[in-house]
Amino acid sequence: MGQNIGTCVTAMISSVGANKNAKRAAMVHLSFNVIGTAVWLTFFCLVKAIWSPALLNEGASLFGIAVAHSVFNVLCTILMLPLSGFLERLVNRLVPDAKQPEIQSELDERLLATPPIALERCHEVAADMAQTAVSALKISVSCLQGDVPELAVSVREKEEKTDYYEDILGTYLVKLSEKQISASDSAEAAKLLKIIGDFERISDHAVNLLESAEEMREKGLEFTEAAASELNVITSAVKEILDLSLAAFLSDDLEAASMVEPLEQVIDQLKEQMRTRHILRMQQGACSIEAGFIWSDLLTSLERTSDHCSNIAGCVIDMAHHSMNLHESLRSVRNDSEDFQRNFRTYAEKYHFGA
Structure with a gap:
């Protein structure tokens, strides 16, 4: 019986640091053996107190130990099979759900002993984080067009999940960088640290957009038809730049990465044009000052989202050219006049305001 409990030590040690x-x-495993041992040891002592057969006074043989072990486990199985529900509730109470969201690709501390595998796992978690952040931003854009209460919970849950991702990934990558890793792995870890920060900020801007939508709803404010049309144009551009930066990161897609910077420049121009147009509407009395403050907040969040997308694309380009100079990479994209200007004109024609 003691040996059965002892076999649990290996499983318990292996679970340290696991999910x-x-x-x-x-x-x-431990509960099954402890409960089984307690029940059958009590039964054994009672039987021995009432009736003590000569068999119990004989020395243990190898065959006898094997038989006793097998009989014990069969009896434990028969005992615990009807109590499987109780065992499940007991274990759920002993190991409760974490306060933080469960992450399928949980980072395992034991993988740090093999840095390349640990870095690959970081990529998997970062990919999930990126998709979560982009999803949060897109949902918050939908909140600007209505359905705020229905979507608000989803946006905030995704933002909290993204914050948790950044926390565990940042900590894990710092631990990984302390190991003996190759120069390429070190550069990759540094790139991930930069990129997860940008995706976390994108999820923060998603909450900012949501709060602006909630404020509009609470105060009963509405944008003019012209303002709503302009907002649709810039949000469409932001959605596309999110898709491009996500594709660039997930697949190391240099073509997608090179398209981000021209679109980011177009979004900057759209923002400035929208500020000017809104000032004119306020001067004409078509829009209130209070709505103007919210308008300014919206434009700031959308423009900064595109800036973070530009940073992500720049990091992807950096790694492709074995460089870590983000500003130099972005400058080189802009200076590639033929491709940049062609892409810029394409996006400027696609995303523009009517007369």
């Missing part, structure tokens, strides 16, 4: 489900599996 929640691994810890629960080890706890099921």
Whole structure:
């Protein structure tokens, strides 16, 4: 009986630093053997007190130990099978759900012993983080067009999840950088640290957009038809730049990365034109000053989102050219006059305001 409990030590040690489900599996193993031992040891002592057969006074043989071990486990299985629900509730209480959202590709501290594998796992988690942040921003844009209460919960949950991603990834990457890793892996880890910061800020801007939409709803404010039309144009451009930067990061797509900077410049121009147009509307009395403050906040969040997309694309270009000079990479994209200007004109024609 003691040997059965002792076999749980290996599982318990292996679960240290593992995810929640691994810890629960080890706890099921331990609970099964401890409960089984307690029940059958009590039964054994009672039987021995009432009737003590000569067999119990004989020395243990190898065959006898094997038989006793097998019989014990069969009896434990028969005992615990009807109590599987109780065992599940017990383990869930002993290993409760974490306060933070469960992450499928949880980072495992033991992988730090093999840096290339640990870095690959970081990529998987960062990819999930990127998709979550982009999704949050797109949902918040939908909030500007209505359905605020229905979508607000989703945006905030995704922002909290993205914050958690940045926290565990940042900590893990710092630990990884302290290991003996190659120069290329070190540069890749540095790139990831930069990029996860940008994706986290994108999710923050998603909440900022949501709060602006909520403020509009609470105060009963509405933009003019012209302002709403302009907002649709710039939000469409922001959605596209999000898709481009996400594709560039997930697939190391240099073509997508090179398209980000021209579109970011177009978004900057759209923002300035929208500020000017809105000032004219306020001067004409078509829009209130209070709505003007919210308008300014919206434009700032959208423009800064495009800036973070530009940073992400710049990091992808950096790594392709084995450089870590982000500003130099962005400058080289702009200075590539033929491609840049052609892409800039394409986006300027695609995203513009009517007369």
